[in-house]
Amino acid sequence: MSAAAYSRLRAVAFRVAQSIPVVLGVVVISFLLTRALPGDPAAYFAGAAADAASIQEVREALGLDKPLLQQFLLYVTDLAHGDLGQSISSGRPVAVDLVSRLPASLELTLTALVLSCGLAIPLGILAATRPGSWVDHLCRVLVTAGVSLPTFFTGILLIYIFYYLLGVAPSPLGRLDFIYLAPDHVTGFYLIDAALTGDWETWRGAAKQLILPSTTLALFTLAPIARMTRAAMLTALSSDFIRTARAAGLSRGTVLYAYAFRNALLPVVTTLGMVFSFALGANVLVEKVFAWPGIGSYAVEALVVSDYAAVQGFVLAMALLFVALNLVIDLLYSVIDPRFGFAAK
Amino acid sequence: MLSVKNLAVSFQTRRGTVEAVRGISFDLAKGEILGIVGESGSGKSVTSYALMRILDAGGRIKAGEATYSGIDLRRVAERDMGDIRGREISMIFQNPRAALNPIRKVGHQIEDVLRRHARATRHDARAKAIKALEDVRINDAEARYDAYPFELSGGMCQRVVCAIALACDPRLLIADEPTTGLDITTQQAVMELVRDLIRARNMSSILITHDLGLAAQYCDRIMVMKDGLIVEQGDPARIFSDPQHSYTRKLVDATPRMGEGIRSLLPPEERKAELPHQVHDRPLLEVSNLTKTFKGMAGPVHAVRGISFSIRQGQSVGLVGESGCGKSTTSEILVRLMDATSGDIIFDGQDIAGIPAQGFARNPRRAEIQMVFQDATDSLNPRHTARQAIGEPLRRLGALRAAPLAARIEELATLVGLPLPLLDRFPHQLSGGQKARVGIARAVALEPKFLILDEPTAALDVSIQAVVLNLLVDLRAKLGMTYLFVSHDLHVVALLCDHVIVMRAGEIVEQGPVTRVMTDPQNAYTKALLAAAPKPPARRQLA
Numbered sequence: 001m002s003a004a005a006y007s008r009l010r011a012v013a014f015r016v017a018q019s020i021p022v023v024l025g026v027v028v029i030s031f032l033l034t035r036a037l038p039g040d041p042a043a044y045f046a047g048a049a050a051d052a053a054s055i056q057e058v059r060e061a062l063g064l065d066k067p068l069l070q071q072f073l074l075y076v077t078d079l080a081h082g083d084l085g086q087s088i089s090s091g092r093p094v095a096v097d098l099v100s101r102l103p104a105s106l107e108l109t110l111t112a113l114v115l116s117c118g119l120a121i122p123l124g125i126l127a128a129t130r131p132g133s134w135v136d137h138l139c140r141v142l143v144t145a146g147v148s149l150p151t152f153f154t155g156i157l158l159i160y161i162f163y164y165l166l167g168v169a170p171s172p173l174g175r176l177d178f179i180y181l182a183p184d185h186v187t188g189f190y191l192i193d194a195a196l197t198g199d200w201e202t203w204r205g206a207a208k209q210l211i212l213p214s215t216t217l218a219l220f221t222l223a224p225i226a227r228m229t230r231a232a233m234l235t236a237l238s239s240d241f242i243r244t245a246r247a248a249g250l251s252r253g254t255v256l257y258a259y260a261f262r263n264a265l266l267p268v269v270t271t272l273g274m275v276f277s278f279a280l281g282a283n284v285l286v287e288k289v290f291a292w293p294g295i296g297s298y299a300v301e302a303l304v305v306s307d308y309a310a311v312q313g314f315v316l317a318m319a320l321l322f323v324a325l326n327l328v329i330d331l332l333y334s335v336i337d338p339r340f341g342f343a344a345k
Numbered sequence: 346m347l348s349v350k351n352l353a354v355s356f357q358t359r360r361g362t363v364e365a366v367r368g369i370s371f372d373l374a375k376g377e378i379l380g381i382v383g384e385s386g387s388g389k390s391v392t393s394y395a396l397m398r399i400l401d402a403g404g405r406i407k408a409g410e411a412t413y414s415g416i417d418l419r420r421v422a423e424r425d426m427g428d429i430r431g432r433e434i435s436m437i438f439q440n441p442r443a444a445l446n447p448i449r450k451v452g453h454q455i456e457d458v459l460r461r462h463a464r465a466t467r468h469d470a471r472a473k474a475i476k477a478l479e480d481v482r483i484n485d486a487e488a489r490y491d492a493y494p495f496e497l498s499g500g501m502c503q504r505v506v507c508a509i510a511l512a513c514d515p516r517l518l519i520a521d522e523p524t525t526g527l528d529i530t531t532q533q534a535v536m537e538l539v540r541d542l543i544r545a546r547n548m549s550s551i552l553i554t555h556d557l558g559l560a561a562q563y564c565d566r567i568m569v570m571k572d573g574l575i576v577e578q579g580d581p582a583r584i585f586s587d588p589q590h591s592y593t594r595k596l597v598d599a600t601p602r603m604g605e606g607i608r609s610l611l612p613p614e615e616r617k618a619e620l621p622h623q624v625h626d627r628p629l630l631e632v633s634n635l636t637k638t639f640k641g642m643a644g645p646v647h648a649v650r651g652i653s654f655s656i657r658q659g660q661s662v663g664l665v666g667e668s669g670c671g672k673s674t675t676s677e678i679l680v681r682l683m684d685a686t687s688g689d690i691i692f693d694g695q696d697i698a699g700i701p702a703q704g705f706a707r708n709p710r711r712a713e714i715q716m717v718f719q720d721a722t723d724s725l726n727p728r729h730t731a732r733q734a735i736g737e738p739l740r741r742l743g744a745l746r747a748a749p750l751a752a753r754i755e756e757l758a759t760l761v762g763l764p765l766p767l768l769d770r771f772p773h774q775l776s777g778g779q780k781a782r783v784g785i786a787r788a789v790a791l792e793p794k795f796l797i798l799d800e801p802t803a804a805l806d807v808s809i810q811a812v813v814l815n816l817l818v819d820l821r822a823k824l825g826m827t828y829l830f831v832s833h834d835l836h837v838v839a840l841l842c843d844h845v846i847v848m849r850a851g852e853i854v855e856q857g858p859v860t861r862v863m864t865d866p867q868n869a870y871t872k873a874l875l876a877a878a879p880k881p882p883a884r885r886q887l888a
Contacts, residue, residue, distance in 0.1 A: 131402070238401075240443040246399045247438075248458045248509055249431030258457070259446050337448055338493045 008340055015330050019323050026319040027079065031072055034312045041306040045088060062088075075312075084316070085309030089302060094313035097298060102317060103188025104175055105294035108286070109279050111191075111210055112217035113272070120222045121268070124229025125261065128237060139226055147223035151282060155216040155289040162212060170208050172290045180205040213290040217283055221275045228271040232264035239263070265336050273329040277322055346549055347373040347396075347517060352409035354388070354395045354573075365391040367573035368409065373517070378543065378550045380560030380581070382596070383570035384806035385777070389553045392570075393519045397436060398426050413517070432462045435510035437539075439522035441502035445494040451505045452478070452490030455512055462513045477508040482538060499668075500531035504538065511542060518543060518550045524559070528667035529833060533877040536563055555806060557600045558881035561585060569593050585882040599811035600881050601836040603863060607818055610811035610840070620822030624843060625658040628691075629795060629827050630679070635688035635698075637674050648674040650851040651688070656844075658794075661821065661828040663838030663859065665874070666848035675848070676797050676831050680716045681705040693794065712742045715793040719800040721780035725772040731758075731783045732768040738790045757786040760823070761816060778809035782816070789820060797829045802837065814841060835874055839863050847871050 042059035043050070050058075059065050063074065078085060084094035120143075127139040149157075162169035170177050175190055180202050183193035191210070194203035236242065237260050245255045284296030295314060302310035334340040354366040366388040373379050383389040394400045396411055396418060411418040413434065421429070438444040446454055455474040459465035465473045471490070478486035481504040494502055503523060510518060520539060524532035540563055543550045554560050560567050561581035568578040569592065576590040588594045599610050608616040637649040649671040656662050666672045677683040679690065681702050690698040697710060705711055715738075718724035725734050735754050739745045745753055758768055761782040772780055781801060788796060798817065802810040818841060821828060832838050838845055839859050846856040847868065855868040866872045 240438060240440060241446045243399060244436075244438060244444045244506065244509065245446070245457075247397055247430055247436040248461070249427050249429070249435075250457055250461050251427060254457060254461070258449070262448060263446070339447065339495050 030315040084313040087310040089307045101295045107189045111214040115218040116221045120225035124226045127230045128233030143223040146219040152285045232267040236260040236264040346375045348412045350410045353407040355407045357403040378564045380564030380567040381553045382560045387570040388573040432513045434517040435515040436519045439525040441506045477512045481508045521553045530877045558879040562879045582882045599807040607840040622822045624660045628655045629658040630656040631691040633689045636686045638686045661842040663842035663845040664831045670848040671851040712791040713794045715788040716797045717788045717801045735786045761786040799831045
């Protein structure tokens with residue numbers, strides 16, 4: 001193995017190892033944060049008519065009277081067994097809730113990102129190759145509009161047009177119309193699960209439900225991706241090596257894609273990671289508007305009733321997702337950029 | 346073979362149209378090497394980009410004709426132009442590392458060209474790319490095929506750029522400042538390689554450079570450009586012995602050569618007598634066993650390996666070496682911006698090696714050791730005017746305020762020859778030479794005893810370099826400063842210094858009085874450095 005390849009491998013291994021302390025920190029912080037929240041779950045669950053003694057009883061039943069350290073140790077022990085606790089509002093284990101709701105949010109967010117990239121990246125490239133042209137201006141207008149309209153507004157507008165006026169979209173009530181049965185749970189992504197079982201009718205039904213909410217979210221995430229693609233392409237296109245490539249007579253396509261775009265990918269991938277994180281947060285509103293049974297609406301409901309276990313589970317799941325996401329993005333760097341692992345010097 | 350008539354190129358910018366090339370005509374014969382010489386902004390590079398039709402956005406050929414082997418380069422369709430580039434006419438560029446795609450294997454970059462011009466198929470592309478690497482004398486070409494540009498040295502990258510340019514056997518090679526930024530021995534190796542390849546393949550070539558000496562050595566004919574016009578052209582020896590145009594005369598004068606004084610760089614009418622500087626016997630700076638070791642990814646890097654030397658008060662010492670020899674590390678340690686790993690630095694009787702660089706800004710000695718930095722543009726705060734830049738050390742270390750401060754700034758500007766109205770300009774509104782003057786004024790503001798000059802003229806045009814070097818000579822005499830002049834160019838060092846230290850790989854290989862080292866070098870490396878420098882032809886004799 002060459003020295004360069006070895007150095008890269010070491011950098012990758014180091015990067016993976018780095019995420020371990022982050023995960024441990026996340027466990028501690030998610031525990032402490034939920035304890036710091038105002039509101040007393042014992043009082044909430046004892047009911048409006050409860051007196052001090054019955055609240056105390058509920059508190060003991062929930063284990064909230066123990067010292068903080070002991071509560072934490074219990075929490076970590078349960079966590080090690082995959083037990084995230086019992087949600088006191090839904091009455092089901094938090095792990096079960098998350099497994100059913102997280103894929104819904106991910107399916108929505110990922111579809112939105114695919115749509116968004118599919119539009120934003122070509123738009124950004126076109127705008128960069130013809131700065132000042134009508135494509136460039138169109139890109140700017142679309143992008144500004146997308147980011148300045150709040151998602152709940154775009155969502156309602158799209159429902160009004162496509163469901164109420166035109167009647168082409170299904171009713172915005174969840175992931176699947178009631179005439180379909182949900183596909184067997186494999187990944188939790190309806191599109192994938194339906195495709196796996198070959199149930200194309202359900203697939204179409206799920207896709208129909210997905211189009212409006214994912215478009216809403218896509219419009220919102222269009223702006224940063226298109227802007228960054230345009231800026232990165234402009235930088236790459238004005239580099240010396242593009243001049244070399246042109247002077248060597250390479251075709252426009254090669255210069256644009258093999259030379260400029262691959263170099264422009266790094267900042268675009270970085271932006272993509274950031275956009276994915278904030279889209280996961282921003283889709284709470286979209287989920288509410290479209291009655292989407294996702295993790296965002298779940299967390300908001302849990303927060304309102306001080307449902308410790310559910311909030312804790314949500315924070316932990318999101319944090320782990322972000323850690324994994326950042327890891328994937330850094331590893332993508334190492335695929336795109338051969339200098340990965342040397343840049344630290 | 347190539348015929349250019351009244352070529353004019355203009356650029357559309359926000360501040361109106363800029364005429365970069367204003368009607369030039371020349372012919373290039375088969376097998377000829379033509380040198381285009383000029384300083385920055387003369388339109389020499391733009392001419393070549395126009396011929397290749399790779400002008401930047403906003404640039405266009407306004408008028409004139411360019412015919413290559415009967416093809417009208419101005420009117421031929423873009424499709425056909427793509428076939429001409431790389432196969433008929435190709436180019437090599439300055440700054441070779443940036444000229445290569447940083448994230449593509451060099452072998453693949455060569456294959457791209459071969460495949461584009463149908464010189465290779467998928468099956469034999471690899472073999473042909475390796476052959477192209479071998480043609481430019483790259484050792485172990487097979488292994489280098491898989492290298493990325495960042496894994497190769499600057500000289501190696503330039504060879505790869507040559508391999509890309511020559512892969513498809515073009516008949517005309519345009520070399521745009523091919524050795525700017527490379528070490529002098531690398532420059533020689535690259536230039537000889539290019540010349541040999543051109544001769545072996547009977548190609549024509551255009552060499553674009555700011556270095557008249559380099560052009561004279563490698564070209565059959567030289568064209569001098571200024572402000573988008575050709576001011577003079579002819580045989581290299583004739584250009585040097587009998588320049589007709591005043592600008593050519595100025596360039597010829599400004600080209601450093603052995604055995605001449607620093608005043609000879611200036612036009613004859615500006616040559617005043619050189620003011621003598623006094624060298625005392627007392628040492629100002631004594632360095633002993635200085636070492637610096639960096640922690641690298643692949644183990645420790647020994648940048649400086651135990652060097653010792655002393656500088657007497659009033660003396661000017663040149664520190665010469667190629668990139669990576671440790672000269673910049675040494676100067677940074679001496680100016681107390683970096684801590685040494687071990688060793689002593691006795692400055693004016695006091696050991697300053699032990700004072701941490703971190704807090705040296707608050708040390709009273711700070712004012713006594715100052716530095717002029719390599720890049721006059723990058724070393725000035727873009728949001729500070731020249732007045733603020735020069736005033737900064739006076740305010741912080743000299744505790745001057747209000748009227749005395751303003752008076753001192755103007756005094757300094759006058760001293761370095763910076764016109765007073767320019768003091769309120771920002772760096773981007775000043776020329777390279779003016780920025781160099783600001784940098785010097787700032788460094789001498791506190792009348793330091795010891796001034797370190799880190800390649801102060803490396804980024805300047807030769808005519809500006811001539812003026813700045815002479816300014817430094819005058820300042821030395823007026824202020825009685827001791828200089829450490831760090832440079833890669835032995836000729837420039839010889840003009841200014843009394844004593845020279847040659848470094849290589851962190852060690853001093855030779856040191857001694859400048860005349861002795863220049864005329865009778867003892868070390869093989871010093872000899873190689875001297876031999877690698879271009880030798881300009883004899884100059885006209887002054888009556």
